[in-house]
Amino acid sequence: MNLMELIAYMPMRAFETHEDIGNINHGLGLSPWVLAIPGTLIILAWLYFLFCRVLPRANVIIAGDSQPIRYALLVLSAFFVFDWRSIFRVVLTPFPETEWVIGFAGVSACVIVILLCRPGLSWVISSEERAKAEIGG
Numbered sequence: 001m002n003l004m005e006l007i008a009y010m011p012m013r014a015f016e017t018h019e020d021i022g023n024i025n026h027g028l029g030l031s032p033w034v035l036a037i038p039g040t041l042i043i044l045a046w047l048y049f050l051f052c053r054v055l056p057r058a059n060v061i062i063a064g065d066s067q068p069i070r071y072a073l074l075v076l077s078a079f080f081v082f083d084w085r086s087i088f089r090v091v092l093t094p095f096p097e098t099e100w101v102i103g104f105a106g107v108s109a110c111v112i113v114i115l116l117c118r119p120g121l122s123w124v125i126s127s128e129e130r131a132k133a134e135i136g137g
Helices: 002-015 019-028 032-063 067-092 098-116 122-135
Strands: none
Touching (some): 002 019, 019 032, 067 098
């Protein structure tokens, strides 16, 4: 949930002219890029850690040999990181307002992560095997 909030604040709201990050940028006279670029890099590092290290470990510990549980863990993780608030923006805000674009980016990111991190891909299998070796199973 903390990662979801960081995603909502840094790369997305850095370009808003109001609310928290927009007020910080305006008050300090900063370009939105000053917060968006380092914030996005931090988020990408955390996303890598979550989906390439934590999720394969969770698959080993929680899912065992169950593909449906692996998919459930992936979909729920991606949903809570990207879509928890993004869906509301897409549904409740008219196109092409900024909030709609931000929501669409979140929904798109969720779909992309599910496609790139789905169980059965060779890199996911090797990450799970590494996790098994680290756990000792």
